[in-house]
Amino acid sequence: MSKSRSEDKVIHIALAGNPNVGKSVIFNQLTGMSQIVGNWPGKTVKKAEGKCKFKNYIFKIVDLPGIYSLSTYSIEEIISREYIVEEKPDYIINVIDCNQLERNLFFTTQLQMLNRPMILALNQYDLLLQRGFDIDESKIEEMLGIKAQKVVAVHNRGVHELLEKIIEIEEDKHPYNSNSIIFGKEIENELQRLSTELKFNEIIKDERYSLQFSAFKILENDDHIKKHLIDNNNDQLDHFLYIVEEKRKNLEIFHGETISTILNSEIYNIAHKIYEESIVLKKVDRSFKVRNFFDHLTIHSIFGYLILAVVLLGTYLLIFQFGNFVSGLMDNVFLKFTPNAEQILGGAENWIFKLIWNGFVGGLLAGIGGVLPFVIPFYFFIEILQDIGYLPRAAYLMDRFMHRIGVHGKTIIPVLLGFGCSVPAVSACAIMETENQRKSSIVISTMIPCSAITTIVLGLVAKYLGLGITAILYLILLAVIISIGKILTLFSDVDESELIIELHDFRVPNFKVIMKQTWFRSKEFVFIALPLMVILGVLMQIFVEFNLLEWMNVLLSPVTVRFLGLPIGIGVYLIYGILRKELNLILLQLFVASLGLSMVDYLSPIQMIIFTLMTLLYIPCLATFITIRKEAGRKFASHVLLFRISIAVIISGSVYWIFQLVSSLNPSWMFGYQIATTVLIFFIFLYFVVFLIGKLIKHRRKGKKRRYHRFKEFSEINRCENCSKFNKCAIEKNNKCEDYEG
Ligand SMILES: Nc1nc2c(ncn2[C@@H]2O[C@H](COP(=O)(O)OP(=O)(O)OP(=O)(O)O)[C@@H](O)[C@H]2O)c(=O)[nH]1
Numbered sequence: 001m002s003k004s005r006s007e008d009k010v011i012h013i014a015l016a017g018n019p020n021v022g023k024s025v026i027f028n029q030l031t032g033m034s035q036i037v038g039n040w041p042g043k044t045v046k047k048a049e050g051k052c053k054f055k056n057y058i059f060k061i062v063d064l065p066g067i068y069s070l071s072t073y074s075i076e077e078i079i080s081r082e083y084i085v086e087e088k089p090d091y092i093i094n095v096i097d098c099n100q101l102e103r104n105l106f107f108t109t110q111l112q113m114l115n116r117p118m119i120l121a122l123n124q125y126d127l128l129l130q131r132g133f134d135i136d137e138s139k140i141e142e143m144l145g146i147k148a149q150k151v152v153a154v155h156n157r158g159v160h161e162l163l164e165k166i167i168e169i170e171e172d173k174h175p176y177n178s179n180s181i182i183f184g185k186e187i188e189n190e191l192q193r194l195s196t197e198l199k200f201n202e203i204i205k206d207e208r209y210s211l212q213f214s215a216f217k218i219l220e221n222d223d224h225i226k227k228h229l230i231d232n233n234n235d236q237l238d239h240f241l242y243i244v245e246e247k248r249k250n251l252e253i254f255h256g257e258t259i260s261t262i263l264n265s266e267i268y269n270i271a272h273k274i275y276e277e278s279i280v281l282k283k284v285d286r287s288f289k290v291r292n293f294f295d296h297l298t299i300h301s302i303f304g305y306l307i308l309a310v311v312l313l314g315t316y317l318l319i320f321q322f323g324n325f326v327s328g329l330m331d332n333v334f335l336k337f338t339p340n341a342e343q344i345l346g347g348a349e350n351w352i353f354k355l356i357w358n359g360f361v362g363g364l365l366a367g368i369g370g371v372l373p374f375v376i377p378f379y380f381f382i383e384i385l386q387d388i389g390y391l392p393r394a395a396y397l398m399d400r401f402m403h404r405i406g407v408h409g410k411t412i413i414p415v416l417l418g419f420g421c422s423v424p425a426v427s428a429c430a431i432m433e434t435e436n437q438r439k440s441s442i443v444i445s446t447m448i449p450c451s452a453i454t455t456i457v458l459g460l461v462a463k464y465l466g467l468g469i470t471a472i473l474y475l476i477l478l479a480v481i482i483s484i485g486k487i488l489t490l491f492s493d494v495d496e497s498e499l500i501i502e503l504h505d506f507r508v509p510n511f512k513v514i515m516k517q518t519w520f521r522s523k524e525f526v527f528i529a530l531p532l533m534v535i536l537g538v539l540m541q542i543f544v545e546f547n548l549l550e551w552m553n554v555l556l557s558p559v560t561v562r563f564l565g566l567p568i569g570i571g572v573y574l575i576y577g578i579l580r581k582e583l584n585l586i587l588l589q590l591f592v593a594s595l596g597l598s599m600v601d602y603l604s605p606i607q608m609i610i611f612t613l614m615t616l617l618y619i620p621c622l623a624t625f626i627t628i629r630k631e632a633g634r635k636f637a638s639h640v641l642l643f644r645i646s647i648a649v650i651i652s653g654s655v656y657w658i659f660q661l662v663s664s665l666n667p668s669w670m671f672g673y674q675i676a677t678t679v680l681i682f683f684i685f686l687y688f689v690v691f692l693i694g695k696l697i698k699h700r701r702k703g704k705k706r707r708y709h710r711f712k713e714f715s716e717i718n719r720c721e722n723c724s725k726f727n728k729c730a731i732e733k734n735n736k737c738e739d740y741e742g
């Protein structure tokens with residue numbers, strides 16, 4: 001008889017393992033949630049929690065960030081270790097990529113030292129078979145004393161069996177009885193002696209770490225652990241630490257290596273032994289060799305860049321062709337049925353027609369036709385790039401360029417994600433190692449035009465002015481991004497650290513995962529942006545009817561009209577963009593249509609360029625702003641906001657005024673020549689501005705340094721002994737002020 005819901009037992013589980021092994025896929029399969037997955041390491045940066053009910057048990061599951069060891073270096077390692085140790089989950093599911101068995105077992109061995117109930121998920125088993133290998137899980141079970149299960153998480157195979165294994169332990173059908181980790185004789189003896197000392201002298205204050213793990217970490221000199229573990233008031237402590245220090249020194253002298261190298265190679269020996277015993281070679285797969293060759297090509301010093309250019313440009317062109325085709329179809333539908341709608345709804349001037357047809361239907365079709373055909377393919381392509389594992393390769397190729405513009409090579413990952421949406425891009429900046437790198441990456445990656453902005457560029461500039469002018473716009477953006485990067489490096493020193501990123505094998509993309517994630521991202525547009533467009537479309541008609549927008553346009557006109565040369569009516573559309581960038585164009589289109597005009601009648605080519613440039617550069621949308629605030633704090637988010645608005649106005653204004661100058665000097669030139677000359681002059685102008693700012697900052701820094709030195713000299717020599725005042729005469733007056741009375 002099944003138990004009632006209230007009798008369901010709750011079991012806490014943590015999914016732990018190396019990065020990119022499939023923890024989040026398992027988590028999503030079990031909980032039905034949508035944690036980000038993709039073929040690059042470091043996607044999950046904060047722990048995620050979910051629930052699942054299975055056979056009278058409620059499993060509370062935590063998806064932890066991927067880590068390589070239990071040492072505390074990075075934020076992720078701290079989050080994962082502290083969760084495992086402090087929250088004490090009932091079971092750990094250690095997810096292992098069985099294609100990287102040896103390296104993954106390095107982490108397993110460390111986990112096992114903690115002596116917690118554990119199950120091994122041997123994931124990505126399908127890839128192992130494809131590569132011509134198999135795995136004997138009974139050998140692993142025998143050597144570690146831990147239950148292991150072959151899993152193909154993307155196809156939901158073996159996933160629920162993990163829970164079944166936990167239930168079997170829980171119901172004592174297979175009681176949990178793991179083997180202890182036994183190191184080589186020398187280290188094993190040292191650890192046992194240290195464990196005995198720790199226990200006998202009661203030095204450990206934190207009982208949550210096992211004795212073996214504590215002795216290991218103390219010998220390794222892990223400061224963080226030492227601080228947590230050791231009872232500083234223990235009177236045997238000094239003696240104990242002295243012994244440890246001696247042992248450490250002896251080992252280092254004897255082996256000629258640092259202690260962490262000695263201990264890590266001990267763990268690797270254990271991992272290697274298990275690997276040798278359990279991996280079985282069946283046949284060498286030829287397709288694997290082909291994949292390997294292609295893999296080398298993608299990071300080749302010439303072909304790698306060619307492939308990258310083809311991938312990026314190809315993606316853009318495909319989306320442009322597809323998006324334009326579908327949005328053209330939608331325009332035609334709208335125009336075709338407009339006369340019928342006019343007839344039914346009482347004529348073009350009737351307010352019911354304006355509200356229902358122009359506002360409601362227009363807003364709906366503008367969203368479905370003008371935005372979705374661009375946004376969905378964008379997400380789709382980025383998900384494919386993520387899933388096949390192309391992003392780390394792009395990061396590897398772009399490392400040097402990224403360093404040149406002052407950010408770390410890993411920034412290319414948020415940058416590529418930023419082409420889809422800035423929100424996941426900002427979150428992905430968490431893979432940076434330092435606070436400074438993270439902030440610089442946030443600034444740079446949020447300047448990448450997301451799919452919503454691309455919609456505007458493709459739907460306005462590319463549609464009316466051609467792909468050449470579109471390319472020029474992107475060149476301006478690139479120059480601005482590089483300049484900002486350069487200036488950022490002057491404030492925070494350039495990070496010269498090399499990029500260390502794992503290049504996992506390419507994978508055939510999993511269609512189900514890609515579709516699911518594409519939908520997950522596009523869903524936000526369908527449920528939030530589309531209704532917003534319809535509501536604002538209707539409101540727009542009311543505003544236009546009652547002239548309600550005029551005051552806002554007048555308020556913004558000194559900037560929009562006088563400085564940027566845009567029509568007065570456009571100001572308010574830049575404000576709508578705060579909510580979502582695509583609203584800029586969509587609502588403007590609806591407005592222009594309501595005036596009975598087409599876009600080319602309302603905006604001149606240079607105005608289209610300036611409007612788009614403003615949209616490209618000015619504030620990130622609301623969702624991005626909120627994410628920046630969450631990730632880097634309110635102050636930083638406000639700085640980014642102010643900075644972006646100023647940059648947008650200055651850059652767009654400069655381009656506009658240079659264009660005015662060029663066109664007044666050569667009024668007979670074709671527009672293309674005028675704009676090309678404008679951009680050339682703009683680049684030279686930008687170069688000098690960056691050069692001058694650089695000089696100014698360096699000069700100020702030098703000045704500060706000089707002042708500091710002088711201050712130091714002065715303060716050391718000429719400080720009055722009695723009143724501590726600085727005084728030139730102090731030396732002459734025997735180190736006493738002139739006005740010293742005493
Ligand atoms: N072929 C195959 N691919 C898998 C399997 N499980 C996961 N993947 C793929 O492996 C990649 C990494 O999966 P994630 O779930 O994101 O990995 P993770 O361990 O959560 O990674 P981090 O959050 O970065 O630590 C994704 O591209 C998945 O589609 C599997 O069983 N077979």
Ligand SMILES: [Mg+2]
Nearest residue numbers: 023024043044
């Ligand atoms: Mg993950």
